[in-house]
Amino acid sequence: MTDRDHLTWGELLDMLEDRDPKPDRRKHFDDCEPCHERLESLRGWMDALPEALGPGAPDVWRRRAEQRAAPRSFLRPLQGVYKALVVFDSDEQSRVGVRSAGVGDRQWLLATDRLEIEVTLSHPDEKSPFGISGQIFSVAGDPPPLVGCKVRLEIEGRTLEETHSEPHGEFMIQARPTSAFQLIVVGEGWEVATPELTP
Amino acid sequence: MAQHEELLARAAAGEESAWRDLVARYQALVHSVIHAHRIHGADGEDLFQETFLRLHRHAHRIQDPRALTRWIMVTTRHLCLDHLSRRWRETTEAHPPDLPDPRPDLEVALERLERAQEVREALATLSERCQALLQALYYEQEEPDYRRVAEQLGMPLGSVGPTRGRCLERLLEALDSRRRKGRTS
Numbered sequence: 021m022t023d024r025d026h027l028t029w030g031e032l033l034d035m036l037e038d039r040d041p042k043p044d045r046r047k048h049f050d051d052c053e054p055c056h057e058r059l060e061s062l063r064g065w066m067d068a069l070p071e072a073l074g075p076g077a078p079d080v081w082r083r084r085a086e087q088r089a090a091p092r093s094f095l096r097p098l099q100g101v102y103k104a105l106v107v108f109d110s111d112e113q114s115r116v117g118v119r120s121a122g123v124g125d126r127q128w129l130l131a132t133d134r135l136e137i138e139v140t141l142s143h144p145d146e147k148s149p150f151g152i153s154g155q156i157f158s159v160a161g162d163p164p165p166l167v168g169c170k171v172r173l174e175i176e177g178r179t180l181e182e183t184h185s186e187p188h189g190e191f192m193i194q195a196r197p198t199s200a201f202q203l204i205v206v207g208e209g210w211e212v213a214t215p216e217l218t219p
Numbered sequence: 220m221a222q223h224e225e226l227l228a229r230a231a232a233g234e235e236s237a238w239r240d241l242v243a244r245y246q247a248l249v250h251s252v253i254h255a256h257r258i259h260g261a262d263g264e265d266l267f268q269e270t271f272l273r274l275h276r277h278a279h280r281i282q283d284p285r286a287l288t289r290w291i292m293v294t295t296r297h298l299c300l301d302h303l304s305r306r307w308r309e310t311t312e313a314h315p316p317d318l319p320d321p322r323p324d325l326e327v328a329l330e331r332l333e334r335a336q337e338v339r340e341a342l343a344t345l346s347e348r349c350q351a352l353l354q355a356l357y358y359e360q361e362e363p364d365y366r367r368v369a370e371q372l373g374m375p376l377g378s379v380g381p382t383r384g385r386c387l388e389r390l391l392e393a394l395d396s397r398r399r400k401g402r403t404s
Contacts, residue, residue, distance in 0.1 A: 028388075029387070029388045029391040029392065029395075030384060030388050033384065033387055033388070033391075058395075061394075061395075061398075062391060064334055065334065065337070065338050065390075065391065065394055067331075067334075068331065068334040068335040068337070068338045069338055069353070069357050069358075070357050070358050071251065071331075071332075071335040071338075072247075072335045072336070072338035072339040072342060073342070073353060073354050073357055073358035074247060074251070074358060075247075076246045076247030076250050076251075077246045077247065077249070077250035077267060078264075080264075081246070081250070081264050081267050081268070082242060082243070082246050084264070084268055085242045085246065085267065085268055085271040086238065086239050086242050088238075088268075088271065088272060088275055089268055090268065090272070091264070091265035091266070091268045091269050091272075092261060092264075092265055093265050103304075105297055105300065105301050107293070107294060107297040131273075131297060131298070131301065132301065136273075157276070159269060159272055159273065159276075
């Protein structure tokens, strides 16, 4: 049986809209697994059609996005204590595959209101003098100074090592934790804590 | 219509028109994810801009452009959750209550939005006439009224049904072809 024998999209559409196909085509459909799969896909796409036809975001949002405008909340100075969320974990989201790191390294991207922290845990077999390397990024707007921030490695609430960030927010930590750890980044008037990261 | 890979590479290289195309292609997806979290107004717009800023900054690092739709959805969702959790902390000193694990619902919602994005991209390959007709039939009206659609689009009443059939078939062929390409690449 070839693809040409199967029900056409037009015939499947008719079926979806309760118009019976010709008896021989109905008989084909009843025994045809690919036709059933195509009908299911068709049902999903037709269900999604009204949403796909929606106008989307207001024009002013789109125009600002085209200009890469900073969110208005970014105009406030960064102040306070924040908890960063994991937005990428190379162990769980390999399908998304957005980060670049050495083969076998584990990588997280953590985000909070205005900052992102990239954390790379080196592979245990790698002869690297640093177990953890990372970088603090300002998402946009008026950036808080990212140089000279304190970066603390904590395990079970105890500080294991402390370092300071370099001119572009980079930091290096010698220890290579083998159990759950947390990083605390402290800048002028703000502090960002990561959740526990488990290697 | 440019492929994701090409568009992403051009946007990452700083080509403004490619960036505008990326915003045009994904704005409705980002908006619908934010809307699904019931975040509106200025907060919604902030999250919208922040998602695109992150996309702009990370465009050169995205290794698998076919996963771009999912990357955008996951990033927008995380930003929304972060926003909601901050709002919660600002309005109450108590910890958020233990809520049931939302992941099964989330997966269903993300799949639905991902499918809508698939349809949106296939729609963009159709003629303007087809797009206008499908818009009039499937978005603007709950019960399609062929007579009204014919008047609105200046078409003979008798051609609305057959044109609708042909436009839908083209849409389905475009969707099917994109899906097959996705499987083979």
